[in-house]
Amino acid sequence: MNLTRLIDTFYFTPRYHKIERYADHAAEIQNRVFQRLISRAANTEWGRKYGYSTIHSYEDFAQRVPVNTYEEMKHYIERTRQGEQNLIWPSEITWFAKSSGTTNDKSKFLPVSRESIRDTHFQGGIDAVALYLHMNPKSRFFSGKGLILGGSHEPNKGTKGLVGDLSAILIENIIQPGGYLRVPSKEIALMKHFEPKMEAIARTTINRKITSLSGVPSWMLVLIKHVLDKTGKQHLEEVWPDLEVFFHGGVAFTPYRQQYEELIQNPNMHYVETYNASEGYFATQNDLSDHAMLLMIDYGIFYEFIPLEEVGKPNPKVVPLTEVELEKNYAMVISTTAGLWRYMIGDTVKFTSRNPYKIVITGRTKHFINAFGEELIVDNAEKGLEKACAETGAQITDYTAAPVFMDANAKCRHQWLIEFAKMPDDLQRFATILDNTLKEVNSDYEAKRQNNLALQPLEIIVAREHLFNDWLDMKGKLGGQHKIPRLSNNRDYIEEMLKLNKN
Numbered sequence: 001m002n003l004t005r006l007i008d009t010f011y012f013t014p015r016y017h018k019i020e021r022y023a024d025h026a027a028e029i030q031n032r033v034f035q036r037l038i039s040r041a042a043n044t045e046w047g048r049k050y051g052y053s054t055i056h057s058y059e060d061f062a063q064r065v066p067v068n069t070y071e072e073m074k075h076y077i078e079r080t081r082q083g084e085q086n087l088i089w090p091s092e093i094t095w096f097a098k099s100s101g102t103t104n105d106k107s108k109f110l111p112v113s114r115e116s117i118r119d120t121h122f123q124g125g126i127d128a129v130a131l132y133l134h135m136n137p138k139s140r141f142f143s144g145k146g147l148i149l150g151g152s153h154e155p156n157k158g159t160k161g162l163v164g165d166l167s168a169i170l171i172e173n174i175i176q177p178g179g180y181l182r183v184p185s186k187e188i189a190l191m192k193h194f195e196p197k198m199e200a201i202a203r204t205t206i207n208r209k210i211t212s213l214s215g216v217p218s219w220m221l222v223l224i225k226h227v228l229d230k231t232g233k234q235h236l237e238e239v240w241p242d243l244e245v246f247f248h249g250g251v252a253f254t255p256y257r258q259q260y261e262e263l264i265q266n267p268n269m270h271y272v273e274t275y276n277a278s279e280g281y282f283a284t285q286n287d288l289s290d291h292a293m294l295l296m297i298d299y300g301i302f303y304e305f306i307p308l309e310e311v312g313k314p315n316p317k318v319v320p321l322t323e324v325e326l327e328k329n330y331a332m333v334i335s336t337t338a339g340l341w342r343y344m345i346g347d348t349v350k351f352t353s354r355n356p357y358k359i360v361i362t363g364r365t366k367h368f369i370n371a372f373g374e375e376l377i378v379d380n381a382e383k384g385l386e387k388a389c390a391e392t393g394a395q396i397t398d399y400t401a402a403p404v405f406m407d408a409n410a411k412c413r414h415q416w417l418i419e420f421a422k423m424p425d426d427l428q429r430f431a432t433i434l435d436n437t438l439k440e441v442n443s444d445y446e447a448k449r450q451n452n453l454a455l456q457p458l459e460i461i462v463a464r465e466h467l468f469n470d471w472l473d474m475k476g477k478l479g480g481q482h483k484i485p486r487l488s489n490n491r492d493y494i495e496e497m498l499k500l501n502k503n
């Protein structure tokens with residue numbers, strides 16, 4: 001028996017059998033999570049405010065505690081960042097995952113407790129391996145190292161805590177044997193600047209036995225191309241012949257799959273999607289032939305869902321996991337061991353199975369572009385355009401924007417189609433101001449634009465007069481309340497408009 005099968009038999013298989021219980025015991029499992037969360041937080045400031053000590057059922061909880069966005073919880077989170085404790089969760093919170101911002105903030109700072117690290121994020125990583133080994137019995141996963149590509153962190157000003165990318169927080173807190181099984185070293189993994197980090201990772205891993213990759217597809221693709229350039233090889237299996245799986249998440253993999261398959265031509269290479277956000281680890285693909293992901297229901301997360309048509313209403317309908325319907329879009333609401341309570345994370349999902357519960361990510365609750373992890377929202381776009389118009393004398397009639405996915409040279413960008421009522425005095429200066437303003441208001445966009453590595457400068461195409469009205473007319477939607485989609489995460493709309501723009 002090889003090492004992987006030995007570890008799988010004695011460590012991962014027992015856990016897999018527990019995961020199998022998801023199919024028939026979901027209500028019971030989620031109720032245990034719910035009771036534990038309420039009990040643990042009863043004596044926090046939040047718990048006292050909403051009377052957690054006298055909550056005995058989900059119905060009590062739903063009646064007393066409102067659905068929250070970051071704005072509603074920000075006051076408690078900011079006080080926690082300043083060093084106050086026992087506000088939203090009883091154990092000390094000093095770590096904060098920095099995520100893309102809201103309408104009023106460049107960044108969100110999401111609390112990360114020791115329980116959420118251990119019982120949610122780390123358990124999610126362990127279970128991703130358990131599920132993969134079950135899908136691939138011939139795996140030799142533990143015969144080599146796993147290459148994890150993550151971000152960085154920095155001191156939390158004014159307190160002893162730290163803030164940073166979730167991946168950096170997990171790398172900083174990883175314990176053996178997890179630390180032994182991964183590369184690069186913690187010092188390299190946590191380097192702040194991506195370009196020297198990429199070089200250091202390539203230099204120290206080219207001659208190692210790598211069996212797995214973990215990271216965001218767009219960033220990992222840049223690293224892979226650098227490794228190939230550095231070694232003079234055409235395909236990654238020439239560098240790492242034992243590579244067998246890429247655990248990916250953060251952005252949709254579909255636009256990148258073809259490039260990965262061109263660069264990794266090993267027919268035994270596998271791709272496993274995970275749903276690991278700053279707020280929690282939610283789901284993992286458990287069938288290589290099905291892109292839907294298994295919802296992980298025994299971590300420190302209690303799930304609720306808002307039908308998409310209810311989002312934005314003063315008192316939206318909210319349902320627990322056991323009441324969801326298949327093939328219907330829901331906004332996801334979570335309560336966690338990091339003190340996020342009935343927190344709407346902004347993602348929308350659709351259930352493809354209830355036995356067990358499996359989901360696909362369908363988007364965000366608002367228009368957005370998140371093709372490369374930049375999470376650009378309409379408010380960001382409006383602020384950027386407002387400033388660019390003010391400084392160049394331009395006036396805009398209408399606009400839309402969409403991603404241009406990576407070409408063979410790993411180049412990608414945002415493409416803006418803008419109809420001007422008054423042209424800017426300098427179109428290139430307009431584009432530069434827009435680009436720079438987006439960096440100022442959105443930290444994730446800023447990170448992806450750093451040194452043009454993952455995201456190139458944006459491109460502006462001038463739309464002919466009446467283009468957008470003609471497009472709406474073509475769709476039978478001219479007039480009334482129909483609007484141009486401002487930001488799209490795919491190119492369906494913009495390709496139609498570009499074709500019409502040439503006619």
